[in-house]
Structure formats: C-alpha cells, structure tokens
Amino acid sequence: MSSAVELWQRYQDWLYYHVDLGIYVDISRIGFTPDFITQIQPKFVKAFADMKALESGAIANPDEHRMVGHYWLRSPELAPTEELRRDITETIDRIEDFTQKVHAGDIHPPTADRFTDILSIGIGGSALGPQFVAQCFAKADVPLKISFLDNSDPDGIDLVLDLLGDRLSTTLVLVISKSGGTPEAANAMKEVEFAFKKAGLDFAKQAIAITGVGSALEKYAIGNNWLDQFPMYDWIGGRTSELSAVGLLPAALQGINIRDMLRGANLMDAATRNEDMRQNPAALLAMAWYFAGNGKGEKDMVVLPYKDRLLLFSRYLQQLVMESLGKEKDLDGNTVYQGIAVYGNKGSTDQHAYVQQLREGVPNFFATFIEVLQDSAKTHPEVEEGVVTGDYLLGFLQGTRSALYDNGRDSITVTIPVVSELTVGALIALYERAVSFYASLVNINAYHQPGVEAGKKAGAKVLALQKKLVDTLRSSTVSLSLQEIAVKIDALDEIESLYHIARHLHANCKILFEGDLSKPMTLKLMLIPQ
Numbered sequence: 001m002s003s004a005v006e007l008w009q010r011y012q013d014w015l016y017y018h019v020d021l022g023i024y025v026d027i028s029r030i031g032f033t034p035d036f037i038t039q040i041q042p043k044f045v046k047a048f049a050d051m052k053a054l055e056s057g058a059i060a061n062p063d064e065h066r067m068v069g070h071y072w073l074r075s076p077e078l079a080p081t082e083e084l085r086r087d088i089t090e091t092i093d094r095i096e097d098f099t100q101k102v103h104a105g106d107i108h109p110p111t112a113d114r115f116t117d118i119l120s121i122g123i124g125g126s127a128l129g130p131q132f133v134a135q136c137f138a139k140a141d142v143p144l145k146i147s148f149l150d151n152s153d154p155d156g157i158d159l160v161l162d163l164l165g166d167r168l169s170t171t172l173v174l175v176i177s178k179s180g181g182t183p184e185a186a187n188a189m190k191e192v193e194f195a196f197k198k199a200g201l202d203f204a205k206q207a208i209a210i211t212g213v214g215s216a217l218e219k220y221a222i223g224n225n226w227l228d229q230f231p232m233y234d235w236i237g238g239r240t241s242e243l244s245a246v247g248l249l250p251a252a253l254q255g256i257n258i259r260d261m262l263r264g265a266n267l268m269d270a271a272t273r274n275e276d277m278r279q280n281p282a283a284l285l286a287m288a289w290y291f292a293g294n295g296k297g298e299k300d301m302v303v304l305p306y307k308d309r310l311l312l313f314s315r316y317l318q319q320l321v322m323e324s325l326g327k328e329k330d331l332d333g334n335t336v337y338q339g340i341a342v343y344g345n346k347g348s349t350d351q352h353a354y355v356q357q358l359r360e361g362v363p364n365f366f367a368t369f370i371e372v373l374q375d376s377a378k379t380h381p382e383v384e385e386g387v388v389t390g391d392y393l394l395g396f397l398q399g400t401r402s403a404l405y406d407n408g409r410d411s412i413t414v415t416i417p418v419v420s421e422l423t424v425g426a427l428i429a430l431y432e433r434a435v436s437f438y439a440s441l442v443n444i445n446a447y448h449q450p451g452v453e454a455g456k457k458a459g460a461k462v463l464a465l466q467k468k469l470v471d472t473l474r475s476s477t478v479s480l481s482l483q484e485i486a487v488k489i490d491a492l493d494e495i496e497s498l499y500h501i502a503r504h505l506h507a508n509c510k511i512l513f514e515g516d517l518s519k520p521m522t523l524k525l526m527l528i529p530q
C-alpha cells in the first residue's frame with residue numbers, strides 16, 4: 001500500500017483532463033506498474049492501427065462482413081463515401097425538421113392538435129440508449145413524455161397502456177428495430193396496434209418506424225402508410241446506435257439538444273484518437289480494465305454513478321460492454337471465453353445494499369465511480385451548518401472510494417462537470433471507444449453477437465412445441481399425460497419442455513390439470529375450449 005503522498009503523486013501523474021468537455025478520468029487507484037505499461041504498449045500500437053482501419057471503412061466486423069461506422073455519426077466527414085456522408089447528415093436534418101413540426105403541431109394526431117406522448121417500442125440496443133438518455137434529461141415540462149415497451153411481457157404492456165389511458169390518441173409510437181424482426185418488439189407493436197384498433201384510433205397515422213433499409217418492419221410501415229420512417233444502417237450495431245436515429249429521434253422529440261450530444265461525442269472521439277496512450281482517456285480505461293482483469297475479465301466492473309439521472313448508465317454499459325466483449329472465440333478462432341461482467345445502479349444508494357460485499361467480501365471486481373461536479377441547477381437548503389445534500393453525496397463517493405482502496409479494491413473515477421447533452425454524448429463516445437480498444441487488446445470481434453442467436457432459436461423451438469401440444473390435445477377426446485403427448489408428437493426428449501409449456505398454459509386458464517401438481521408425471525391434461 002502506497003503512502004498518501006505517493007498516492008497523491010500517482011493521482012496527478014495519471015490524471016486525464018479534457019479541456020473542452022471538463023471531463024476527468026482518474027485511473028490512479030488501479031494498481032498497474034511501470035512494467036505493465038511497457039508490456040502493454042505494443043498491444044496499443046495494434047489497437048490504434050485497428051481503430052484507424054475501422055474508422056476508414058475496413059470490414060471491422062468480419063463475421064457479418066460489415067463496416068463499423070458509429071464514429072461517423074458524429075463526424076460524417078470521416079465516412080468513407082459521399083453517399084454515407086449524405087445519409088448521415090440528411091437523417092439528422094430530417095429528425096430536426098420532423099421534431100420541429102411535431103412540436104409546432106404541424107404534424108399532429110388525427111383527433112387532436114398536438115402529440116402529448118411518445119411510446120417507444122424496441123429492445124436491447126433499440127431501447128437501452130433511449131432509456132438512459134431519457135432518464136438523464138427527465139423533467140416536469142418535457143414537450144413529449146416518453147414511455148417504453150421493451151419486452152414481450154403482457155402485464156408490462158398492460159401497465160404502460162393503462163398509464164397512457166386516453167392519451168393513446170395523442171401518442172406518437174416509435175417502433176425501433178434494426179433488424180425489423182425481433183419478436184419482442186414485433187409483439188409489443190402488435191399489442192399496441194390492437195389497442196389502437198380497440199380505441200377506434202388509426203395506428204398508421206401515429207406510427208413511425210426506425211429500422212434497417214429493406215427490413216420486414218420497413219416493408220410493413222410502407223405497406224400500411226405509416227406517418228414516417230427513419231433509417232438504421234447495417235454499419236451501426238444496436239448497442240452503438242444511440243447517436244443514430246434510434247437515439248436521436250426520441251431525444252429530439254423530448255426537447256433534448258441532439259446537436260450538443262453529437263458535439264460532445266465528436267469532441268471525445270477526437271480525444272480518443274490520440275495515439276499517446278497517457279493522453280487518451282479511452283485507452284486509459286481499456287488499459288485499466290485489462291490490468292484489473294488480467295486481460296481475461298477476471299474482475300467484474302461495478303459502475304457507480306453518484307447521480308440519480310445516471311441510474312441507467314450501468315444498464316446501458318452492460319449491453320455495450322458484455323455483448324461486445326463476451327466472446328467464446330478470438331479473431332484467430334481460438335477458444336478464449338472473453339468478457340467483462342458489468343453491474344451497478346447508483347451511489348450512494350448502493351452503499352446501503354451491496355457495497356458491504358464490495359468492501360469486505362469476494363474481491364472479484366473493480367469499481368468505476370462516475371462523479372458529477374455540479375450538484376443541481378437549483379440552490380438547496382443547508383441540511384447542517386454549511387453543508388448541503390450534494391456535499392454529502394461527494395463525501396459518500398470519496399469515502400467509498402477510499403474505503404474500497406484501503407481494503408485492496410481498485411477503482412476508476414470518471415468526473416463530469418454536469419449532466420448535459422455535451423457530457424452524456426461524450427460519456428457514450430468514451431465507453432464506445434474503450435470497448436473498441438479493449439477488443440483489440442484481447443483480439444476479439446466486438447461487433448457481432450453470435451451467442452444471442454442460440455437463445456432465440458431455442459425460444460422459437462419452444463413455441464413450435466407448444467403448437468404441437470395444443471394440436472394434440474385439441475384432437476384428443478380424452479385427457480392425456482405428458483408421456484402420452486410426448487409419444488404422440490415424437491418428442492420424448494422434450495418432455496421437460498412440454499411440462500413447462502403445459503404449466504404455463506394451465507396458469508393462464510388454457511389447460512386443465514388433473515393429478516398431483518408436485519408430481520408432473522401424474523398429471524392428465526385437457527384443453528379448455530376458449
């Protein structure tokens with residue numbers, strides 16, 4: 001353990017500061033040594049070269065044979081073709097034009113002068129960024145209030161629709177899906193379309209699609225004369241799409257300054273092109289992650305923003321980091337099982353939940369504190385002489401950082417001056433680039449997600465099995481056991497799945513059970529006519 005004087009010196013030696021953004025990155029509480037820096041230097045030479053190639057339009061996602069262009073969204077001049085440059089700038093202009101017309105009431109729902117609400121339908125990268133940004137800039141008097149449907153959960157859908165109530169007639173529905181075929185988003189859309197019909201409303205006149213060119217959703221939107229649509233490009237991944245139409249349209253509609261978000265990202269991008277690792281905040285983060293987890297993700301990343309508005313940052317980063325870095329194979333086909341687990345909510349709230357374990361339990365993590373210097377735009381009363389609530393918040397952050405470090409738990413601290421469009425855009429860009437660098441350091445493709453497909457395919461198989469089970473019961477005049485059904489449909493090795501499906505149908509009043517609920521093989525099943 002270093003002395004306080006040595007630590008203070010280490011802090012100053014490694015402190016990064018972005019002059020225009022007022023953002024600091026402190027990696028002094030990660031225990032790397034000068035030797036480690038020397039060792040990792042060549043890996044960064046490769047990482048910087050990879051990044052140059054990626055930004056100039058190389059096929060950086062080889063498995064899907066795609067370019068990776070999210071950095072062009074805020075520096076269109078870097079895009080490799082004139083067509084791409086035009087696409088990016090025209091889309092931003094169209095978003096602003098559309099937003100201005102919605103706010104002015106020039107575009108309005110059929111039965112009212114103004115839209116009052118946005119209902120954003122999408123999942124994963126088509127939801128996490130918009131949700132994070134909405135929470136960052138939430139306020140009482142937004143031009144349009146946003147709600148989200150990001151699941152295939154009927155009860156969750158009921159709640160959101162109930163809360164909208166009569167305002168459904170003045171709700172602008174954004175259906176966001178790059179592929180245009182993700183079942184959760186498609187289901188939620190169908191449910192909302194149904195709710196519109198039930199309320200006697202014309203869904204198409206209030207619906208916008210944000211989707212990939214040529215997708216099923218695009219065809220559906222065009223075929224049904226939806227209000228409008230905005231493009232998603234195949235060279236942007238869902239998890240890096242916040243600064244594309246996916247994030248910018250909902251943000252602009254909520255009155256968030258999207259030009260400032262883009263400018264913040266642009267400034268951070270410029271800083272993270274610096275090939276002097278010590279002067280590059282994303283390289284510093286990637287280096288610190290590499291050291292902390294031994295280049296193998298041996299330690300989890302606990303993200304603790306001490307600011308309520310940044311609550312969803314850890315959830316946003318969970319997808320960005322884990323879907324990008326969590327890979328079985330490296331780029332040479334070796335089995336590597338890479339990844340960094342990310343979790344966290346916010347401080348000081350989490351101090352009263354799991355920080356006990358962080359401080360004293362399994363030392364399998366490093367923390368990332370996000371500090372916001374400005375307490376609030378308003379002045380606040382003193383809660384003690386000379387002390388306001390914001391002073392407490394800083395005290396808690398500093399206290400936890402020291403308490404963890406004193407017990408051998410490392411941390412990074414990212415400090416932003418204020419939660420603004422500029423700094424939020426910059427934070428997104430900072431972590432996007434850190435993920436890109438880390439992927440180069442460990443030689444993996446950060447831009448595909450082959451593992452997600454397995455779950456999707458298995459899910460589709462369950463639905464196919466459900467159809468067979470229901471058909472079998474429908475064509476039977478007597479009740480049947482699981483064994484009998486499995487034999488009939490030649491699915492003996494799926495009997496456990498059949499049981500889970502039957503139990504769900506039973507709980508939803510579609511199947512009758514006779515027998516002992518604690519002994520699945522005693523059950524006799526019969527379909528309840530609907």
Ligand SMILES: O=P(O)(O)OC[C@H]1O[C@H](O)[C@H](O)[C@@H](O)[C@@H]1O
Pocket residue numbers: 123124125126176177178179180181182185238239323449452
């Ligand atoms: O935008 P979509 O095509 O609907 O995709 C939504 C999400 O679903 C997939 O399963 C991917 O793993 C995510 O990366 C993606 O963001």
